[in-house]
Amino acid sequence: MVRRSLDVDAEYTEAFHTKSFLNIWAEAHEQPKPTPSPTNFQPNTNSNSNRCPLPNFLLEPTQSSLLAAATASGGGAALLDYLDATLQSSSACAVLLTAINRTRSIDRSVRHHLLRHAGGGSAAADLSAYIDLGNPLSSQNLSPFHQIHSLYPPLLARLTEERRRIRRAARALRTAKKAAGIVIIAAVGTAAVVAAVILTHAAAAVVAAVAVPALSGGCRRRWRRWVSVKWMEKAGRKVDAAARGAYIVGRDMDTVSRMVRRVHDEMEHRRDVVRLMLKSGDEGEMAREVVRELEMGEVGFEEQIEELEEHVYLCLLTINRSRRLVHASSMH
Template sequence: MMPCTRWLCSFRRSGRSRKECDKEDSLCNKSNVNEEYLRTFRTKSYIEICNKAQASNRSRLSSSCSTSLPPICMNLTESLLEPRQEIINNLTQNFKVHRLIVDYFEASLDACRCCDIILEGIHSTRLSYTRITRVVKLGNIVLNDFNDSGNEKTKKDIHKEVASFLIKLENSRLSVISTMQFRDRFIELLQRLTSKRKKMKRELTLIRVCKKVTGIALVTSHGAILNAAAKGVFIMINDLDTMSRMVKRLNDEVEHKKMVADVCVKNVRSKCEIVKQVMNEFSDQESRFLEQLEELEKHVYLCFLMVNKSRRLVMQQII
């Protein structure tokens, strides 16, 4: 991916100092993107989008509970995406922008929908994991005197809770999430932008030879729009790569917990030492697993924020 970054800011080189161009080029470097992520986590805009997302979730979940319906989808794209898609549709029609820019806005919308899918997976996995706290408490009661006949009911409760937890993990939406279809599409779009950039660069050279000032301004303007879109696509690809790695890591943890839960279900009524090891496993790993879920959730909100920032920038270049 790195070779693609070299041209992302090159549309604006004409008429600008080398220092200005170098500064803008540096924004496309992957290390700079990572540094920008870290800074963004501390910004007011990031905190605001987190608060907005969480408020929307609470409202939706409250509505779901009041109607005795199962948890609904997050669908945060509806409340977080900026500018709104209907505004973008009107903009692209009225200004008759290039098809690549229309594709960019559609891709950015899909990136947010991908974030929604990941949030649903986080939510379902987190709900599944609430049973573990109860399992550990019940386990501590049983392990004090594993052979006490009075503990048989508690053992049955543990068996029931862990078996339920195992079923919920099997049905976890997090385990079926794949960002590859989105990533492949974004890479293909970036390649098309690259091809268009090369064509426009040749056109700009020809126009300069002919000294057509109006043509230079027009091509430069179109180039700035494509440049802003390309930078946005590049950042979306990085976001998807990051979230994909985090989802994979969590899925590995989920698979491990399935195995541990299965061992517990098979031995909860007969083997004290195995049950003790399982309880320790659940207790020791619970906070780390929940932290990983929270970390992924933060990156999802970050992706929403970066998409919105890019969309606004492209819109500003158009108008």
Template sequence: MLKCLSFNSSPSSSTVQNPSQDGTPNISDAYYRAVHTTSFSEIRSNVQAHVHHLNPTRERVQQALALSNPESLTRLFSAFFDHTEAASDLCLNLHHCVLRARALHAPLLDLFRTLDPSHPSQNDCVRALDLFHPFHTLPNPIPDSHTFSAIRTDLSALKTTLDRRAARSLRSLRLSRRLLRGSAVCLVVVAAAVIVATVAATVHAVVAIAGSGAGFALPVCASEKRELARLRQLHAAAKCAYVLSNDLGTIDALVSRLRAAVEGDKVLVSLGLERGNERYLVQEVIKQLWKSHQGFLHQVEDLEEHIFLCFYNINKARLLVHQEICSDSTS
């Protein structure tokens, strides 16, 4: 079952199920919305054409980061965009591997369409053996599992750093607000003292003190505004890193399952080649390959859908963090 973690909710929030036509929940509402958006369809078409365009581009990211400060935040966000770009490259390479897996199995699938897999004839066995040789010789195109382990580790470490930096920003905000409240109390006390000391100068004194108090409060408010903007950026990047890490973990599991399926088919083919003179055994190999190919096709489609969804989420994450950075620099 495909699921899509939302960038608009906390990592612990559950997904809402989208009912099927018979009223039975069978797919997450977030995933349903994602795969029916124009951007998802465009990404899918581009990837199928062997191209994928990051959005925002590296140039736009660098322009936004050049305007952000302090330098420590710039390094963190730069690492986020670097990791997402690396994940995108790995997804594109993985999709090429899936296409090679389809090509490897295509001759066998064509064979199965022309025979009765439950009762293969002698001629069917001869044709199958001819196809077994290239299938056995070519390597498994699906890479080893844990393809995204390094990127997931980087994203997890980055999320931890972002969370710590966000905690510092939150402490700074709380301190700023306490100082602001303290300055307001001091202002009231001083104003009252002035009023008691000289009634004649009450208006002038209060105006003067209020003016000096406002002059003190303005830099605190500006500082708080900047810290709030940084906090939004940090939260956005941390949430996106969490979602993408989960996406890549799901893909890793699907890759491992598909690779095992291809290896299982290779074992069957190898057995058929070793005992090619035994018709009954070759017939059994054909039957088992037919059964396994139904699962193979499903696994390939499942993995491809998750790859497309990951491309979509990568762009969505990059856009979200980029927008937060740009909104701070223009405010």
């Protein structure tokens, strides 16, 4: 079978125009985003930094509904860990969105004060304060994202192994079911011959009274085996959906992580240029040269930030899609 080649640009364009993506984008941009200042900006280093700051839209379906379905129809600990991982990933993406907004705000504030400084105004203290805020995209500030990102490779391996285990068990149950069916058919045939002989005797009624419950018990055992196979197949579908989701979400987080490093490094370069100017004490030509350099790179830097932001929303969309697939597999 020939596999259809993937047009990555087309895939992303299609994703950007889906209703889910547009809803996520609209709701996110309706959230209040305070402009950071040297007095109110705090890096996300506390233990609560992985809490979801945009709770109205991030996660679908709800964690409670998925946990209830997973507990009712099986799937093992790996499936429960996947649901927890996607929950944490959603919150980690929210932390990253906040960091992106802070990065954008700090950069704009630095350029504003740099223009004042180059124009002869006394803005060195303000520039120094903003530079000292640090980089919102540093590993320290984004530890929730990097921690959950690192969990996906081993989680995928566990889900893959769980999927194989369930498939092996389902095959074994189906084989046992077939074997039991052959035995029961043979037993029924033998019982018919015996019944034909003993019906000529006065004890026929007693034999029938014993045989019917025995055959009914066999039917019940066959029914239980059939139900067990169906239950195992359903659990396998859920784990399979979770494994595919873990792979896709992990790849999305790989992409986002690389883009974070790129924007982080560019932000560091811009901070270093301003820091060098401040150390020189030059408020004239050097300050104007720094302004020109930052302005020349501003369009590209803003494009990098916007692209990173879009990919974070795409990652959220992927998380929700994978969770819906797991939920749908529980319904069949």
